[in-house]
Amino acid sequence: MGLTLAEKILKAHTVDGEFIKDNEIGIKIDQTLTQDATGTMAYIEFEAMGIDQVRTERSVAYIDHNTLQSGFENADDHRFIASVAKKHGIYYSRPGNGICHQVHLERFSAPGKTLIGSDSHTPTCGGMGMIAIGAGGLDVAVAMGGGAYYITYPKIVNVELTGKLQPWVAAKDVILELLRRISVKGGVGKIIEYTGEGVKTLSVPERATITNMGAELGATTSIFPSDDVTLGFLKAQGREDVWFPLSADCDAVYDEHIVIDLSTLEPMAACPHSPDNVKSIKEIGKMKIDQVCIGSCTNSSLLDMLKVAYILDGKTVHPDVSLAVSPGSKQVLNMMAENGALSKIIGAGARVLESACGPCIGMGQSPNSGGISLRTFNRNFEGRSGTKDGQVYLVSPEVAAASAIAGYLCDPRELGNMPEFKLPEKFAVNDNMITLPAAPECAKEVEILRGPNIKEYPITTPLADNLTADCSLKVGDNITTDHIMPAGAKILPLRSNIPAISKHCFAVCDEAFPDRALSLGKSIIVGGVNYGQGSSREHAALAPLYLGVKAVIVKSFARIHRQNLINAGILPLEFFDPADYDAIDQGDTLFIDGLKDRVLAGETITVKNVSKNTEFKVKCELSERMKGVIACGGLLEYTKENLK
Ligand code: MIC
Ligand code: SF4
Numbered sequence: 001m002g003l004t005l006a007e008k009i010l011k012a013h014t015v016d017g018e019f020i021k022d023n024e025i026g027i028k029i030d031q032t033l034t035q036d037a038t039g040t041m042a043y044i045e046f047e048a049m050g051i052d053q054v055r056t057e058r059s060v061a062y063i064d065h066n067t068l069q070s071g072f073e074n075a076d077d078h079r080f081i082a083s084v085a086k087k088h089g090i091y092y093s094r095p096g097n098g099i100c101h102q103v104h105l106e107r108f109s110a111p112g113k114t115l116i117g118s119d120s121h122t123p124t125c126g127g128m129g130m131i132a133i134g135a136g137g138l139d140v141a142v143a144m145g146g147g148a149y150y151i152t153y154p155k156i157v158n159v160e161l162t163g164k165l166q167p168w169v170a171a172k173d174v175i176l177e178l179l180r181r182i183s184v185k186g187g188v189g190k191i192i193e194y195t196g197e198g199v200k201t202l203s204v205p206e207r208a209t210i211t212n213m214g215a216e217l218g219a220t221t222s223i224f225p226s227d228d229v230t231l232g233f234l235k236a237q238g239r240e241d242v243w244f245p246l247s248a249d250c251d252a253v254y255d256e257h258i259v260i261d262l263s264t265l266e267p268m269a270a271c272p273h274s275p276d277n278v279k280s281i282k283e284i285g286k287m288k289i290d291q292v293c294i295g296s297c298t299n300s301s302l303l304d305m306l307k308v309a310y311i312l313d314g315k316t317v318h319p320d321v322s323l324a325v326s327p328g329s330k331q332v333l334n335m336m337a338e339n340g341a342l343s344k345i346i347g348a349g350a351r352v353l354e355s356a357c358g359p360c361i362g363m364g365q366s367p368n369s370g371g372i373s374l375r376t377f378n379r380n381f382e383g384r385s386g387t388k389d390g391q392v393y394l395v396s397p398e399v400a401a402a403s404a405i406a407g408y409l410c411d412p413r414e415l416g417n418m419p420e421f422k423l424p425e426k427f428a429v430n431d432n433m434i435t436l437p438a439a440p441e442c443a444k445e446v447e448i449l450r451g452p453n454i455k456e457y458p459i460t461t462p463l464a465d466n467l468t469a470d471c472s473l474k475v476g477d478n479i480t481t482d483h484i485m486p487a488g489a490k491i492l493p494l495r496s497n498i499p500a501i502s503k504h505c506f507a508v509c510d511e512a513f514p515d516r517a518l519s520l521g522k523s524i525i526v527g528g529v530n531y532g533q534g535s536s537r538e539h540a541a542l543a544p545l546y547l548g549v550k551a552v553i554v555k556s557f558a559r560i561h562r563q564n565l566i567n568a569g570i571l572p573l574e575f576f577d578p579a580d581y582d583a584i585d586q587g588d589t590l591f592i593d594g595l596k597d598r599v600l601a602g603e604t605i606t607v608k609n610v611s612k613n614t615e616f617k618v619k620c621e622l623s624e625r626m627k628g629v630i631a632c633g634g635l636l637e638y639t640k641e642n643l644k
Contacts, residue, residue, distance in 0.1 A: 532561025
């Protein structure tokens with residue numbers, strides 16, 4: 001029986017566990033990436049492991065999220081990360097060099113390799129034919145130390161692309177179509193593997209748009225084959241030496257098969273407040289808009305910018321609309337400056353921002369009250385834009401640019417003929433904003449520079465024999481990490497200070513939660529389906545840890561967040577019967593007898609609701625390794641004991 005592309009790479013990298021379906025396997029990680037908002041904590045964790053030099057082929061630290069620097073905190077974090085990178089063998093991509101996923105795709109991605117990154121959109125590099133997975137900072141720290149990264153052998157879904165996109169229909173519409181079909185839960189526990197004739201018609205940046213937003217499906221990762229198109233992109237980056245052809249065997253067996261005929265797709269938008277709330281532009285109709293933002297790791301490549309520049313050329317942004325454009329990397333911005341695209345964009349009245357995440361993570365450009373904002377980004381969760389009642393629609397750059405001129409949501413096909421947009425034969429390669437680490441023999445002399453806002457990892461405790469705790473919070477379905485630990489310009493600077501950031505935990509749902517949880521000492525959170533979807537931020541586990549949360553009982557979890565809870569030593573429990581959710585109220589006292597024994601034995605756990613005098617059953621499915629992690633009180637303690 002042949003192997004799928006994902007299986008080929010995973011099998012070649014499996015260093016622990018048997019390579020069989022549904023088993024937990026440990027894979028060797030070739031490359032890691034961090035960004036600054038998760039990076040400071042990841043490097044604090046790495047330091048705590050006491051390892052001198054990273055043991056990967058390439059580790060890169062990017063600064064792209066916290067670039068507003070409205071106080072000393074962000075700048076201190078950048079300086080800390082730069083010093084850790086220099087000391088421990090990590091490449092450092094300076095602020096201004098671009099968004100981690102765009103720069104990694106351009107400069108470091110390589111077919112057949114494995115990459116984990118402390119950012120949920122790490123699968124972007126799946127567009128290069130690599131297994132690229134988003135993970136918590138602690139997992140990345142362990143991988144930098146040479147430890148394996150553990151995943152449950154995923155189901156492999158084949159998405160067969162046939163036909164060719166019609167003019168003005170974009171890669172973004174491909175992934176929006178998939179989100180429309182299988183939803184934000186549709187990819188959980190799965191790898192999405194793209195095959196078919198349609199693949200050849202998509203450039204690497206277009207493939208990367210699709211794999212990037214695979215994160216919104218909840219997928220472990222997404223991957224495209226490495227073919228001639230891949231070679232062309234690598235040649236243009238001056239990196240063809242890393243290329244080799246790689247695809248699935250003809251007789252590969254997939255768990256699911258989905259066909260998308262590219263020629264039938266039309267421009268679409270994900271409506272507020274979920275990336276899977278997808279409708280065609282026609283269906284939504286001529287809606288007046290207030291703001292347009294073009295950029296983010298989903299749609300900020302040179303190809304995207306060339307299309308935007310063409311559409312804006314000689315026009316003026318509608319008087320009622322504010323248009324912000326953030327090119328994905330210094331390379332993209334530089335080339336736009338050289339080929340005139342930038343001047344067309346400026347000429348039309350766009351507000352050109354630096355090459356960073358910016359508005360995507362609520363770092364400025366919040367829309368007006370109730371404002372309708374079209375964004376080429378990947379997430380439109382409630383409040384993420386920084387405006388609580390902002391209405392964010394996720395669209396392609398083509399829809400965004402055409403609408404910015406029109407003043408209303410418009411179908412770019414109304415623009416008429418589309419010229420052929422081609423990637424250059426040579427990109428303007430200049431890695432001068434990537435600082436190399438010190439030579440290992442000089443590393444000892446490098447001083448780590450810590451600012452006053454950089455605090456230690458919170459204290460963890462080993463798993464207790466029994467647990468009595470109150471339900472400090474009850475929430476509903478599809479709770480995102482943006483609910484649990486909001487980001488934005490005010491809160492992001494606190495990412496390296498868990499006691500301070502914890503004060504904002506669940507602020508979107510219940511501002512009183514942090515004080516309540518702290519005064520309870522220990523408590524349990526109850527939630528619905530797909531709890532913790534969205535980002536990889538381990539702060540969504542570390543803040544609850546600091547606030548004394550011992551367990552989270554939900555109908556189902558999103559993958560990265562569940563892993564982060566385990567890493568933080570918080571028990572991820574799932575209702576056996578989802579209907580039991582209804583019988584718990586916030587404030588109820590819950591009691592678990594023989595907790596430790598049951599968790600370690602992998603037995604069903606009975607929870608007594610002392611307040612209601614009822615009981616219900618929960619499961620805690622953990623691999624032997626995860627049981628070890630939970631028993632120690634988290635991955636940091638476990639690693640200290642096991643990795644030396
Ligand atoms: C996001 O898009 O939500 C982020 C900000 O990039 C996060 C990481 C973070 O919270 O720092 C992600 O996607 O993992
Ligand atoms: Fe940055 Fe937005 Fe991409 Fe997250 S989704 S990495 S915030 S650009």
